Amino acid sequence: EIVMTQSPATLSVSPGERVTLSCRASQSVSSNLAWYQQKPGQAPRLLIYRASTKATGIPARFSASGSGTDFTLTISSLQSEDFAIYYCQQGNNWPLFTFGPGTKVDIK
Amino acid sequence: QVQLVESGGGVVQPGRSLRLSCAASGFTFSLYAMHWVRQAPGKGLEWVAVLSHDAVNKYFADSVRGRFTMSRDNSTNTVYLQMNSLRPEDTALYYCARGGKGPDWLDPQSHWGQGALVTVSS
Numbered sequence: 637e638i639v640m641t642q643s644p645a646t647l648s649v650s651p652g653e654r655v656t657l658s659c660r661a662s663q664s665v666s667s668n669l670a671w672y673q674q675k676p677g678q679a680p681r682l683l684i685y686r687a688s689t690k691a692t693g694i695p696a697r698f699s700a701s702g703s704g705t706d707f708t709l710t711i712s713s714l715q716s717e718d719f720a721i722y723y724c725q726q727g728n729n730w731p732l733f734t735f736g737p738g739t740k741v742d743i744k
Numbered sequence: 745q746v747q748l749v750e751s752g753g754g755v756v757q758p759g760r761s762l763r764l765s766c767a768a769s770g771f772t773f774s775l776y777a778m779h780w781v782r783q784a785p786g787k788g789l790e791w792v793a794v795l796s797h798d799a800v801n802k803y804f805a806d807s808v809r810g811r812f813t814m815s816r817d818n819s820t821n822t823v824y825l826q827m828n829s830l831r832p833e834d835t836a837l838y839y840c841a842r843g844g845k846g847p848d849w850l851d852p853q854s855h856w857g858q859g860a861l862v863t864v865s866s
Contacts, residue, residue: 670852672789679839679856680781680789691854723789727850732803733779733791 638662638729640736642722648744655711657739659724664704668728671700671709674738675720683722684709711741719743746770746855748840753860756830764825764860766840774798774818777843779853780825782836782862792838795823796849808834830864837861 639662649655659669671684682691684700687707697712711718724736752764766778780792795802795814802814808827816823823840837859844851 672853674789679858680853681856682852682854685852685854725789725791725852727852731791731806732794732850733781733852735789735791738788 637731638665638726638734640724640726640734642724642736642739644739645737646740646742648742649714650744651714651716653714655714655718655741657709657722657741659702659707659709659736661705661707661726661729663729665726665728667703668726669702669707670725670727672723672725673718673720674723680723714741746842748842748855748857750838750840750857750860753838753862755863755865757866758831758864760830761826761828762830762862763827764838764840764862766823766825766857768821768823768840768842771842773821775845777845777849777851778814778816778823779841779843780814781839781841781853781856782834783839783859784833784836787836790836793825794843794850797846801849827862830862832864835862835864 641660643658667687669687672680674680700709721738721740723738747769749767756762779794793804793814811829813826839859840857841853842855
């Protein structure tokens with residue numbers, strides 16, 4: 637059974653800083669990896685699919701890379717609206733659509 | 745624009761049933777797979793189920809298989825989650841989400857509703 641892990645669990649960051657979040661799968665998921673952003677009281681929003689493709693309307697400061705078991709999401713210059721929880725999700729192995737536990741990005 | 749509106753949540757006793765509905769608009773519903781994803785209070789996201797555009801293919805999480813079923817009505821642009829034998833651990837906000845189109849039906853969830861709260865408690 638595949639397990640998704642994310643690090644760090646929490647990241648305290650100042651606006652304008654560059655942020656890198658990590659996601660690791662216990663077995664290869666090829667490029668079937670998505671990233672979501674969830675703000676308090678809101679539904680998740682798809683940021684990235686197929687490991688590195690930005691969803692519609694996602695700002696250029698978001699980028700992602702990786703394949704196999706190791707993935708990263710980078711925010712080049714953190715804006716105030718980016719403080720949120722970020723989840724990765726695999727779509728390759730059973731159990732399907734497994735989410736990672738999330739990384740909370742909060743204000744330093 | 746894509747809109748997904750869940751309804752049918754509420755408080756239910758353990759062992760009872762509940763049916764959630766999700767009304768879709770703003771896209772050609774009959775071409776897209778649909779998902780249910782849940783989030784227990786203060787916890788992370790847990791995928792629950794997916795149903796293909798034509799209702800032929802479906803998958804369920806191990807935690808709900810055999811208790812939950814999913815169906816859709818492409819004439820009314822509505823997807824349903826029938827939840828039977830509910831347990832306290834099923835307490836969560838249940839999101840309806842749009843999946844992939846046609847053969848890419850297992851693509852990630854691109855659009856989400858605001859959720860319906862289900863509380864299982866005696």
